[in-house]
Amino acid sequence: MKYAIFESGGKQYKAVEGSSVVIDRLDVEPGQQIDLNQVLLLVNDGSVAVGTPVVKGATIKATVVGDEKGPKLIIFKYRQKKHYRVKTGHRQVYTRVKIEAIEG
DSSP states (O other), X not given: OEEEEEEETTEEEEEETTOEEEEEOOSOOTTOEEEEOOEXXXXXXXXXXXXXXXXXXXXXXEEEEEEEEOOOEEEEEXXXXXXXXXXXXXXXXXXXXXXXXXXX
């Protein structure tokens, strides 16, 4: 089984060929191909390549599927006996990418 660990937006994700990964939002149109160069670990049928900090020559070819929103988060601030109540919400936008090939 061939897979890789890559970094995007300060977070690490596991990429397997043919699967899709939800990462932090990228400013890329749906349907475009991107190269993810920050490969930290590459496993190919038992042989493991660990980067220091990245694996040289390793890239992940991916296609952007589109943007999607994450779950709604409710933020409620409250001070007892002071009539202070503030309710806000937030939905983070993510980008779904389909992993086409892992090279390296």
